[in-house]
Amino acid sequence: xxxxxxxxxxxxKYYLGETSLEExxxxxxxxxTLPDDSxxxxxxxxxxxxxxxxxxxxxxxSLETDTISxxxxxxxxxxxxxxxxxxxxxxxxxxLLFMMFYKQPEKETLILAEIFNxxxxxxxxxxETLFYVSKVMNxxxxxxxxxxxxxxxxxxxxxxxxxxxxxxx
Amino acid sequence: xTKKQFIKELLPLNEKMYRLSYRLLxxxxxxxxxxxxxxxxxxxxxNKLKTILNKEAYVIRITKNACLDKxxxxxxxTEVQQHHKITEQYHESSEKVMLxxxxxxxxxxxxxxxxQLRDVDGFSFDEISKALDLPQNTIRVSLSIARKKVREELKxxxxxxx
Numbered sequence: 001x002x003x004x005x006x007x008x009x010x011x012x013k014y015y016l017g018e019t020s021l022e023e024x025x026x027x028x029x030x031x032x033t034l035p036d037d038s039x040x041x042x043x044x045x046x047x048x049x050x051x052x053x054x055x056x057x058x059x060x061x062s063l064e065t066d067t068i069s070x071x072x073x074x075x076x077x078x079x080x081x082x083x084x085x086x087x088x089x090x091x092x093x094x095x096l097l098f099m100m101f102y103k104q105p106e107k108e109t110l111i112l113a114e115i116f117n118x119x120x121x122x123x124x125x126x127x128e129t130l131f132y133v134s135k136v137m138n139x140x141x142x143x144x145x146x147x148x149x150x151x152x153x154x155x156x157x158x159x160x161x162x163x164x165x166x167x168x169x
Numbered sequence: 170x171t172k173k174q175f176i177k178e179l180l181p182l183n184e185k186m187y188r189l190s191y192r193l194l195x196x197x198x199x200x201x202x203x204x205x206x207x208x209x210x211x212x213x214x215x216n217k218l219k220t221i222l223n224k225e226a227y228v229i230r231i232t233k234n235a236c237l238d239k240x241x242x243x244x245x246x247t248e249v250q251q252h253h254k255i256t257e258q259y260h261e262s263s264e265k266v267m268l269x270x271x272x273x274x275x276x277x278x279x280x281x282x283x284x285q286l287r288d289v290d291g292f293s294f295d296e297i298s299k300a301l302d303l304p305q306n307t308i309r310v311s312l313s314i315a316r317k318k319v320r321e322e323l324k325x326x327x328x329x330x331x
Contacts, residue, residue: 015320017313021293042323046288049269053289057191059184063201067183067208068176074212075172 003030007040170215179211179218182225186232188290189300192282193236203235210235229299272322273315280315283308288316 010027013019019027028051031044038044170178183204190200210231211218221227273281282301286292294305301308 015313015316017309017311017316021291024288042320042327045265045323046269046319049266050288052263052266053270053285054291057188057289059187060197060201063183063187063204064180066201067180067205070205071172071175071208071212074209 003034004039007031007034007043011040011043170218175212175215175218178224179208179228182228183208185225185290185292185296186228189229189232189286189292190236192285192290193233194239199239203232203239207232207235226295226299229296233300233302268326269319269323272319272326275322276315276318279303280311280318283311284315284319287312 007027007030010019010023010030014024014027028047031040031047032051034040034044036044186204186207187200190203191197194200194203207228211228218224218227273284276284279301283297286297286300287294292300294308297303297308298305303311
């Protein structure tokens with residue numbers, strides 16, 4: 001297959017949108033080596049224009065360095081925020097630790113004292129309550145004594161049980 | 170992901186991001202801004218990047234979304250800028266290149282983007298598909314139509330000296 005045939009077959013695929021990037025690169029190379037008055041002059045024009053357009057759009061050289069500095073700035077900002085947060089956090093944590101260890105004995109005494117007071121109070125309250133219960137019980141027991149009298153009056157009726165058993169026999 | 174890893178893996182994509190942004194926005198400064206904004210966003214979500222297998226496709230999609238957001242925000246401004254940039258470029262380029270550019274500029278937007286991203290910037294079909302949110306078959310069809318249109322238009326211009 002000569003150069004022209006190769007170009008022709010590639011162009012056929014190219015216009016159908018079926019060429020790969022490699023094939024298009026190859027096609028461009030082949031076309032750009034042709035003289036201006038070849039039968040593929042139009043395509044040569046198109047490809048050399050695309051080539052030039054690609055070269056015209058120059059990615060700014062500063063883009064990469066600027067991007068790196070933007071990323072660095074952002075990551076530094078995060079570190080700075082972390083550092084800034086670290087200071088009050090450390091202070092708060094130290095203060096808490098200090099309070100825990102320093103205030104602990106005082107707190108213990110306080111609790112013990114509270115417990116002691118509460119125990120005395122509980123003892124007194126219990127004593128008072130029991131005294132009240134016993135007083136009420138004594139007064140109410142008088143009322144219960146009437147039940148004893150009632151039981152005494154009911155005891156003569158026990159012979160009825162005996163009659164009942166004899167009747168069953 | 171460390172800063173070093175991030176730079177190593179993602180920084181080489183800056184050219185593609187820039188080219189895509191430029192094609193969509195037609196403004197070199199805006200394209201540069203978009204690339205940096207996207208990198209900042211990627212750095213913020215760097216933990217999410219670990220789970221993404223095709224980072225290139227992901228980056229292209231994010232860049233496209235950032236460009237679309239920008240277009241939505243500054244629609245009228247961008248249109249004015251686009252006009253100026255295109256005119257400036259025509260003056261800078263040679264006559265023949267200018268002619269091809271002019272023909273491409275007359276294509277419908279989808280076809281124009283497809284032909285620029287493929288034939289000028291060398292994007293793969295997968296990348297174009299991610300960038301334009303279109304299936305690869307549609308991209309191929311649009312590309313075929315665009316290429317044929319450019320050829321026909323150039324033929325007309327050369328034949329009739331229009």
